[in-house]
Amino acid sequence: MVELHDHIIEEFGHRGDSLLADEFLSLIERYHSTDGPGVPWDVVEAYANALDREGLSQLNSDVMLDRIEEKRRNSETWIGEDAVYDLGDGRVSNYPAEWHDRLGGADDIVDFVEVLTETDVSIGQGGAGRGVPENLLLDIVATVGGLDREEAKAQLEEKRRDGPIAEDADQHPDARVRLE
Numbered sequence: 001m002v003e004l005h006d007h008i009i010e011e012f013g014h015r016g017d018s019l020l021a022d023e024f025l026s027l028i029e030r031y032h033s034t035d036g037p038g039v040p041w042d043v044v045e046a047y048a049n050a051l052d053r054e055g056l057s058q059l060n061s062d063v064m065l066d067r068i069e070e071k072r073r074n075s076e077t078w079i080g081e082d083a084v085y086d087l088g089d090g091r092v093s094n095y096p097a098e099w100h101d102r103l104g105g106a107d108d109i110v111d112f113v114e115v116l117t118e119t120d121v122s123i124g125q126g127g128a129g130r131g132v133p134e135n136l137l138l139d140i141v142a143t144v145g146g147l148d149r150e151e152a153k154a155q156l157e158e159k160r161r162d163g164p165i166a167e168d169a170d171q172h173p174d175a176r177v178r179l180e
């Protein structure tokens with residue numbers, strides 16, 4: 001039996017009916033400890049069932065699980081933000097296995113910027129300019145690296161101030177982060 005964490009369930013409740021499948025999975029990935037990358041499918045199912053039991057959303061567990069399944073892809077590399085990646089062994093993630101392999105447990109945001117811009121041109125050179133979108137970067141650092149999102153933001157600010165990171169205007173909703 002899967003032991004559910006109250007913090008995750010509270011976060012579901014705060015989002016209510018606006019809870020999206022990728023947010024649902026992201027919350028589980030960030031806050032539910034597992035012994036490997038991503039989360040086992042039975043953990044995802046247990047949290048989906050909590051939506052029904054707790055009455056947290058008009059979406060029932062079947063709808064949430066179906067939405068995640070619709071996004072589920074068998075790709076080891078990044079194919080976009082609208083995918084859920086099958087990591088093998090019954091595990092899923094919002095991020096591809098390659099990132100988990102290369103960055104799992106990393107705690108330096110510079111490593112993330114370097115790997116993400118080097119391995120995935122679609123992220124590093126998008127229409128909004130060079131670099132990784134800040135919010136995406138912070139989500140990846142929190143999920144794959146296991147850093148608290150606020151710690152990652154503080155580290156980003158420090159590395160931007162002292163080098164080697166450059167960033168577009170911080171108030172831009174999709175500011176891009178790159179190495180100088």
